[in-house]
Amino acid sequence: MNATEQKIKNLTTLLNRYAYEYYTLDAPTVPDAEYDRLFRELEALEAAHPDLKQPDSPTQRVGGAALDGFASVRHTVPMLSLNNAFSPQNEEGVFDHKEMYAFDERVRGGLNGTAVEYVIEPKFDGLAISLLYRNGVLVQAATRGDGANGEDVTQNVKTIANIPLRLHGDNVPKLIEVRGEVLMLKADFAALNQRQTEQNQKTFANPRNAAAGSLRQLDSKITAQRKLHFFAYGIAQQEGGFVSQEHIQELAYLSELGFSLPYGQFGCFPNISEVLAFYEQMQQKRSSLPYEIDGMVVKVNSLAQQETLGFISRAPRWAIAHKFPAEEALTVVEAIDVQVGRTGAVTPVARLQPVFVGGVTVTNATLHNEGEAQRKDVRIGDTVIVRRAGDVIPEVVRVVFDRRPMQTIETQNHLSDSRQDDLFATPSENTSTATEPLYPQYRLPEHCPICGSDIEREEGEAVARCSGGMLCQAQRAQGLIHFASRKTMDIDGLGQRQIEQLVAQDLVRHFADLYRLDIATLQKMKENAEQAETQTNTEDMPSETPLIFSDGLKSSKKASPTKWAQNILDGIEASKQPDLARFLFALGIRHVGERTAKSLAQAFGDLEKVRHAPEPVLACLPDIGSVVAHSIARFFAQPEQQNMIDELLAVGVAPQTQTTSLPLAQYVTPERWINRLPGFKISEKKAAALWDLAGKSADGLILDKALPAEWQQWRSIPANLSLLTVMRQFLQHMPSETDTITESRPSGLSGKTFVLTGTLPTLKRDKAQAMIEAAGGKVSGSVSKKTDFVVAGEAAGSKLEKAHALGVAVISEAELLTWFNP
Numbered sequence: 067m068n069a070t071e072q073k074i075k076n077l078t079t080l081l082n083r084y085a086y087e088y089y090t091l092d093a094p095t096v097p098d099a100e101y102d103r104l105f106r107e108l109e110a111l112e113a114a115h116p117d118l119k120q121p122d123s124p125t126q127r128v129g130g131a132a133l134d135g136f137a138s139v140r141h142t143v144p145m146l147s148l149n150n151a152f153s154p155q156n157e158e159g160v161f162d163h164k165e166m167y168a169f170d171e172r173v174r175g176g177l178n179g180t181a182v183e184y185v186i187e188p189k190f191d192g193l194a195i196s197l198l199y200r201n202g203v204l205v206q207a208a209t210r211g212d213g214a215n216g217e218d219v220t221q222n223v224k225t226i227a228n229i230p231l232r233l234h235g236d237n238v239p240k241l242i243e244v245r246g247e248v249l250m251l252k253a254d255f256a257a258l259n260q261r262q263t264e265q266n267q268k269t270f271a272n273p274r275n276a277a278a279g280s281l282r283q284l285d286s287k288i289t290a291q292r293k294l295h296f297f298a299y300g301i302a303q304q305e306g307g308f309v310s311q312e313h314i315q316e317l318a319y320l321s322e323l324g325f326s327l328p329y330g331q332f333g334c335f336p337n338i339s340e341v342l343a344f345y346e347q348m349q350q351k352r353s354s355l356p357y358e359i360d361g362m363v364v365k366v367n368s369l370a371q372q373e374t375l376g377f378i379s380r381a382p383r384w385a386i387a388h389k390f391p392a393e394e395a396l397t398v399v400e401a402i403d404v405q406v407g408r409t410g411a412v413t414p415v416a417r418l419q420p421v422f423v424g425g426v427t428v429t430n431a432t433l434h435n436e437g438e439a440q441r442k443d444v445r446i447g448d449t450v451i452v453r454r455a456g457d458v459i460p461e462v463v464r465v466v467f468d469r470r471p472m473q474t475i476e477t478q479n480h481l482s483d484s485r486q487d488d489l490f491a492t493p494s495e496n497t498s499t500a501t502e503p504l505y506p507q508y509r510l511p512e513h514c515p516i517c518g519s520d521i522e523r524e525e526g527e528a529v530a531r532c533s534g535g536m537l538c539q540a541q542r543a544q545g546l547i548h549f550a551s552r553k554t555m556d557i558d559g560l561g562q563r564q565i566e567q568l569v570a571q572d573l574v575r576h577f578a579d580l581y582r583l584d585i586a587t588l589q590k591m592k593e594n595a596e597q598a599e600t601q602t603n604t605e606d607m608p609s610e611t612p613l614i615f616s617d618g619l620k621s622s623k624k625a626s627p628t629k630w631a632q633n634i635l636d637g638i639e640a641s642k643q644p645d646l647a648r649f650l651f652a653l654g655i656r657h658v659g660e661r662t663a664k665s666l667a668q669a670f671g672d673l674e675k676v677r678h679a680p681e682p683v684l685a686c687l688p689d690i691g692s693v694v695a696h697s698i699a700r701f702f703a704q705p706e707q708q709n710m711i712d713e714l715l716a717v718g719v720a721p722q723t724q725t726t727s728l729p730l731a732q733y734v735t736p737e738r739w740i741n742r743l744p745g746f747k748i749s750e751k752k753a754a755a756l757w758d759l760a761g762k763s764a765d766g767l768i769l770d771k772a773l774p775a776e777w778q779q780w781r782s783i784p785a786n787l788s789l790l791t792v793m794r795q796f797l798q799h800m801p802s803e804t805d806t807i808t809e810s811r812p813s814g815l816s817g818k819t820f821v822l823t824g825t826l827p828t829l830k831r832d833k834a835q836a837m838i839e840a841a842g843g844k845v846s847g848s849v850s851k852k853t854d855f856v857v858a859g860e861a862a863g864s865k866l867e868k869a870h871a872l873g874v875a876v877i878s879e880a881e882l883l884t885w886f887n888p
């Protein structure tokens with residue numbers, strides 16, 4: 067053997083090993099790039115020396131010349147089928163395994179009562195295939211066909227990455243025929259369909275069809291691009307090598323030879339009840355497996371016993387396909403509603419004629435979102451396939467289009483020029499009939515079915531949302547939990563649990579309702595909640611459990627009847643004077659987080675200004691882009707939201723006015739706000755020119771007839787004109803740039819740096835910080851020469867010492883407060 071031949075042989079072995087490690091063991095030992103490099107090296111050598119190409123060369127995996135048709139292969143050992151057993155499930159999901167017990171009876175009867183072990187393994191939902199290896203090399207692969215004759219798909223099968231082209235190990239038989247299943251993993255199927263859609267090609271209905279379509283390609287190059295997978299489940303014939311006594315040994319031997327087995331998904335058990343328990347577990351796991359299975363196959367483990375049992379007609383007596391309940395069923399869409407989630411996400415839901423599938427009666431199926439509903443083109447009246455897999459929410463898989471209800475319509479034909487003078491044409495010649503779907507394409511409603519607020523979808527987002535926030539019952543508890551939380555209104559004692567109970571019992575609907583709570587209501591809430599809890603407890607309890615248990619539970623919780631309620635009320639009372647920023651954050655305006663709320667507070671100083679700020683002004687602020695500005699403006703544009711704020715003020719909530727520290731006039735310049743007018747595209751430079759043309763006044767922008775046509779056109783839309791009017795009013799009241807600088811910081815904290823240390827007598831740390839910042843000061847964590855003041859409370863330590871050492875002024879909380887209330 068010359069060096070080239072040796073080199074080719076070595077590369078072949080090495081690449082096959084790498085492929086095995088990668089595809090079968092799922093444990094690659096070299097980077098992909100290294101594999102590719104060696105692969106190309108081998109390709110080049112083979113091209114130069116075709117006669118030296120090895121029979122197990124990995125270069126065959128990319129496919130070869132296209133065929134005219136598949137040759138026929140006669141199966142020396144016929145490929146038989148399996149009898150089925152079903153275990154119907156009742157509405158509670160309990161299986162009736164009658165048919166499997168009958169199978170077990172038959173088996174044991176056929177063996178005169180000797181003990182039987184069973185192997186249970188997945189019933190793969192793919193295509194049966196037979197692989198013939200001579201002297202360890204794959205020489206032929208055939209489909210099942212009619213069981214007696216199949217098709218030769220050797221070229222295609224060689225492209226399947228986890229099928230060994232040469233068998234592994236020290237125990238390679240002279241001849242072996244391996245049986246197993248070719249399938250496509252769910253993930254590869256989804257990716258394939260995605261690609262097909264992108265390339266405007268037909269998609270496959272399920273992984274099985276995709277696998278079949280890919281394996282039966284005359285052009286094996288196409289098969290090579292489709293990711294197929296193979297699992298071995300048996301040996302049809304064998305000469306030499308390890309002699310198995312049991313099916314489970316066969317499986318172990320197949321693994322040793324380099325085949326993939328479904329690890330974790332098969333087992334050997336001493337009796338039928340353990341087999342059935344494993345089946346039930348697998349049924350649970352089914353939807354989370356990477357490939358589809360339509361049941362489990364139960365086989366007698368002993369090969370000798372298999373032989374004794376033999377075959378009846380075309381199926382073994384020693385095995386059975388224990389099918390899973392159907393996960394898919396046909397039904398009709400009666401209506402399409404929407405559901406509003408706790409975060410406002412709006413999901414279209416198909417209301418279905420009830421159908422029993424996957425162990426339960428399904429009446430609703432999710433359509434996920436508007437895009438999905440339209441892509442699947444689900445309409446009222448459609449017959450659809452619904453799928454319920456495991457605990458997954460039932461979904462509509464697809465529409466059976468040829469059962470779609472249609473209507474006949476008459477269309478008026480357009481008379482062509484030549485026929486225009488044909489006054490004698492009968493009406494029927496001028497009309498024709500066509501059919502069209504009875505129902506239109508699905509669209510999300512424009513308003514939330516629960517609260518009537520606008521449903522909106524942001525660009526690039528699949529999910530649409532109800533913009534109602536707290537106005538929407540579906541979102542209420544969420545909104546209140548946020549409102550009361552630590553970084554917002556910080557209501558002590560009012561946690562998620564209490565809020566959920568208050569909302570569930572309809573004792574609180576809006577923010578303001580919190581401030582109307584009294585001890586009696588809170589107590590009622592607790593009692594109701596406990597009652598509900600006790601009821602469910604007793605229901606769940608076995609009847610022999612004494613009821614005293616639940617009584618005891620109840621009285622122990624009643625220990626202190628009013629203290630907890632008073633705590634909550636105190637917490638609520640104490641939250642009445644929030645900083646403006648906290649208050650704004652608490653409202654739950656979409657896109658307004660802590661930071662944005664702070665910016666708003668710093669720019670406007672008081673609530674009245676914020677709640678009337680026009681969108682273009684908001685969009686001028688630092689950190690606030692068009693999406694956020696739009697969201698804020700939209701929030702305050704809803705009269706219901708304004709009412710809600712008024713109610714809060716009426717019950718005594720008083721967001722603290724603060725001096726502004728963001729110079730508004732510096733940000734809201736004409737070129738900037740004109741540039742940010744919604745729906746009017748203009749650069750800041752051109753906006754400045756427009757402003758000049760309008761005589762540098764909002765009045766000019768509103769009234770001037772000599773402005774560019776695009777402007778006049780935009781202005782002619784009523785909503786735009788009213789926005790301009792609002793802008794004009796706002797500008798009149800906006801402090802000028804010089805005002806901002808001189809007037810906005812009367813307390814004179816501007817530019818001053820503070821350090822807080824020790825426990826302050828009345829103020830919490832973050833409250834003090836907020837006050838200082840609101841007045842234009844800064845708060846730092848450590849003392850340096852640059853520090854202007856150290857505010858020291860009780861038990862102040864090293865920072866106080868350092869202040870003394872550096873000669874920094876030290877003041878008390880009381881002195882600090884004089885800055886705010888001179």
Ligand code: IVH
Nearest residue numbers: 146147148187188189190193194299363382
């Ligand atoms: S054993 C004589 N084991 O089911 C018994 N078949 O109805 C031969 N199948 O088309 C089959 N998973 O491709 C066996 N673990 C498994 C299987 C399995 C799927 C398919 C097989 C055949 C059909 C038999």
